[in-house]
Amino acid sequence: MPTINPTAFQAALITWYDRHHRELPWRVSPRARAAGQKPDPYRIWLSEIMLQQTTVAAVKAYFEKFTARWPSVGDLAAAPEGDVLAQWAGLGYYARARNLHACAKTVSETHDGAFPETAAALKTLPGIGEYTSAAIAAIAFDEPAAVVDGNVERVVTRLAAIGTPLPKAKPQIRSLVAGLTPDRRPGDFAQAMMDLGATICTPTRPACVLCPVRAFCTATKTAEAERFPVKPKKAAVPERRGAAFVALRPDGAVFLRKRPGTGMLGGMSEPPTSDWSARGDGALGPDAAPFEANWQPVGEIEHGFTHFRLTLEVWRAENVRDGSSDGWWSRPEDVASEALPTVMRKVLKAAKVAHPPPREAGGVAKGRKTRP
DNA sequence: TAGGCGTGGGC
DNA sequence: TGCCCAAGCCT
Secondary structure, eight states, X not given: OOOXXXXXXXXXXXXXXXXXXXXXXXXOOHHHHHTTOOOOHHHHHHHHHHHTTSOHHHHHHHHXXXXXXXXXXHHHHHSOHHHHHHHHTTSOOTHHHHHHXXXXXXXXXXXXXXXXXXXXXXXXXXXXXXXXXXXHHHXXXXXXXXXXXXXXXXXXXXHTTOOSOTTTTHHHHHHHHXXXXXXXXXXXXXXXXXXXXXXXXXXXXXXGGGOXXXXXXXXXXXXXXXXXXXXXXXXXXXXXXXXXXXXXXXXXOEEEEEOOSSSTTTTOEEXXXXXXXXXXXXXXXXXXXXXXXXXXXXXXXXXXXXXXXXEEEEEEEOSOOOOOTTEEEEOHHHHTTSOOOHHHHHHHHHTTOOOOOHHHHHTOOOOOOOOO
């Protein structure tokens, strides 16, 4: 494997980034940076948490909503956790929202509202791990930290034709990135690597002909870029089955309860559901309902999670007057702002309970991926 | 360390 | 259509 000259690599990449970088709501462009504008650590942190395992297109609307409602980390820290979860609803991986709020409180209360400025210190905060600490330190505080996300893994395994499967290859990747990261503009270097991975060095059909660092790339020489990174095969996802119960009051209010604070959809709201059995033979139907009512079947919904696929029988009851003590009645005009994850919005839709989906308000742009 | 943890879009 | 993937973290 040829050794890459860091100085030449940095020059080629940064030159490309200055010309072809993406404009993103949380990003300070190189031009603005040169004119003296500094990134806001709060906005960098918020964007990085939202972007964990989540596409830029999905994040944009949520980022705008959050920063409009909570302009500073202190504002976010002062909000009730339930409000944060409700604003996060639809974005997924809800532990991120719980950790986001916990982190905001820590920064506000013990760091006097200022984020720590080193990767090592940032990494001690909830929800901030190896990647995110390095990214914030580099982008917001100019620390030449090795920023390695999925994009960078893809770029680097192709550059060096690393055939070791992930995650075993991670130490080698990190070491290589550390050797390439410059002391000057380390944040732009990191963002350039990620933009390159997102727009040129894509998982399928990479645009090697447009790549600013193809001269340094081993994989492209033999047209093998698409072979990297090597990943282990994923196991088949099991099926689970359960029932959901949508109770309606005469005034149209729907009965909701709060899920346990940790675990699957932790802290989020739902119409009552049975346990989700892996066997598919659990007690479903009215027997599993949280209280007596005139339960009527209205069909099934399906939803794919990361590690299992769920089918929920949906039951509906009208003219219910008393729910149970572990929940609340949500009026029609309030349902949209409840902390309902997407799977539970599907349940309400199947039960014909009107509620704008969270993604309709924000309007996630669909557009095709763009090539610079 | 490997598995839990969401969602929507692209192909 | 079903699978893969997206700026990972936590336990």
